[in-house]
Amino acid sequence: KQEVTQIPAALSVPEGENLVLNCSFTDSAIYNLQWFRQDPGKGLTSLLLIQSSQREQTSGRLNASLDKSSGRSTLYIAASQPGDSATYLCAANRGSTLGRLYFGRGTQLTVWP
Amino acid sequence: NAGVTQTPKFQVLKTGQSMTLQCAQDMNHEYMSWYRQDPGMGLRLIHYSVGAGITDQGEVPNGYNVSRSTTEDFPLRLLSAAPSQTSVYFCASSSPSQTNTEAFFGQGTRLTVV
Numbered sequence: 001k002q003e004v005t006q007i008p009a010a011l012s013v014p015e016g017e018n019l020v021l022n023c024s025f026t027d028s029a030i031y032n033l034q035w036f037r038q039d040p041g042k043g044l045t046s047l048l049l050i051q052s053s054q055r056e057q058t059s060g061r062l063n064a065s066l067d068k069s070s071g072r073s074t075l076y077i078a079a080s081q082p083g084d085s086a087t088y089l090c091a092a093n094r095g096s097t098l099g100r101l102y103f104g105r106g107t108q109l110t111v112w113p
Numbered sequence: 114n115a116g117v118t119q120t121p122k123f124q125v126l127k128t129g130q131s132m133t134l135q136c137a138q139d140m141n142h143e144y145m146s147w148y149r150q151d152p153g154m155g156l157r158l159i160h161y162s163v164g165a166g167i168t169d170q171g172e173v174p175n176g177y178n179v180s181r182s183t184t185e186d187f188p189l190r191l192l193s194a195a196p197s198q199t200s201v202y203f204c205a206s207s208s209p210s211q212t213n214t215e216a217f218f219g220q221g222t223r224l225t226v227v
Contacts, residue, residue: 034216042220043218044203049214091156093214098144098209099207105153
């Protein structure tokens with residue numbers, strides 16, 4: 001079974017800071033790792049998908065890295081804004097069961113002006 | 114392109130009632146799955162399907178049934194609702210592509226069982 005852990009559980013920062021959210025997983029035989037954003041009362045929005053053969057992916061101010069050997073992924077948010085306030089979830093799957101995602105419990109981010 | 118559509122968005126049930134949560138996707142994805150999200154527990158897999166006619170259990174399948182008669186639809190049935198099934202339910206779909214297995218989620222169904 002894949003266990004996914006996210007640290008920290010909550011983070012509160014002033015606007016403009018560069019942030020690092022951490023995700024660790026126990027089974028290195030992952031197929032890919034996906035980062036999501038969830039706003040209160042809303043669904044999950046996909047931010048970045050990293051295939052197991054890749055080391056990182058970038059989208060705008062977001063950069064996600066993947067290190068399978070150490071069982072870790074990080075989401076880097078540059079120049080944070082109040083609109084970035086949300087819960088960030090990471091999820092991993094395994095090659096043998098691609099349709100299943102194993103989720104961490106998320107990092108609740110608050111960016112204040 | 115609607116993506117993943119869930120209905121209803123909100124539902125209140127009495128204990129013992131049954132109902133079906135609907136999920137439809139228009140991306141021709143083979144994989145579909147149902148999760149529940151509870152405070153402090155994260156998202157947990159209920160059931161999933163790797164194609165029409167094929168389903169399997171996830172972490173928390175008790176009290177729920179699924180079937181997959183078409184690629185597009187994956188309904189979740191609550192057989193006899195219990196207060197412990199009060200939760201937010203999410204449906205997801207993805208493709209078993211070698212190059213892109215990105216999962217897409219619906220907006221959720223918020224269920225309260227009284």
